[in-house]
């Protein structure tokens with residue numbers, strides 16, 4: 591399976607989704623993960639601060655429950671509201687100063703006994719490794735010629751991806767962008783009062799770390 595699709599599946603497995611559960615996806619983008627969660631029977635709230643991303647999500651699923659909100663503010667939900675919360679590749683965009691408060695907010699809106707799953711690329715991640723893994727799987731499943739055609743068709747977006755990645759990494763070095771340290775999610779959970787914090791699970795071609803935890 592291609593790395594991104596595999597990652598979404600792992601997050602869904604970790605969430606251990608039950609029909610009808612209220613799940614928040616924080617930083618839902620165009621809705622790929624939220625759609626996978628919904629397919630498994632949950633009632634998903636997809637939150638993002640980019641209006642166009644939420645509109646694209648709505649184009650994929652016009653009944654999607656989307657919420658335009660900035661995660662650097664306190665969450666607009668009452669205490670103990672969600673059964674589960676997940677967030678993929680989002681909190682690394684939030685400054686370290688604001689991360690503590692966000693995780694505390696996740697704790698507040700989660701029901702007692704509720705589960706949270708966070709996955710984020712880490713400080714030393716390499717987009718090249720994810721890209722090469724993608725190519726490897728594509729050759730195995732779709733064959734060499736189709737893969738070559740896709741590489742050609744996706745050349746411009748792929749080059750853009752590497753370029754922006756390079757820029758982001760440069761900003762990270764200047765301290766303007768805060769990728770997570772490998773231990774950081776566990777620490778954030780601990781500080782916010784979560785229990786049963788899982789050990790690090792390497793996901794996304796080993797370029798991201800996934801942790802889960804529970805509210806008391």
Ligand SMILES: C[S@@+](CC[C@H](N)C(=O)[O-])C[C@H]1O[C@@H](n2cnc3c(N)ncnc32)[C@H](O)[C@@H]1O
Pocket residue numbers: 616617618619620621622623637638639640643659660661662677678679680683684
């Ligand atoms: C890399 S995308 C991940 C999308 C989705 N979670 C997935 O797995 O496909 C990160 C998303 O986080 C959102 N995001 C970043 N900072 C945010 C903030 N402060 N508040 C809300 N959303 C934010 C971005 O707009 C973007 O859609």
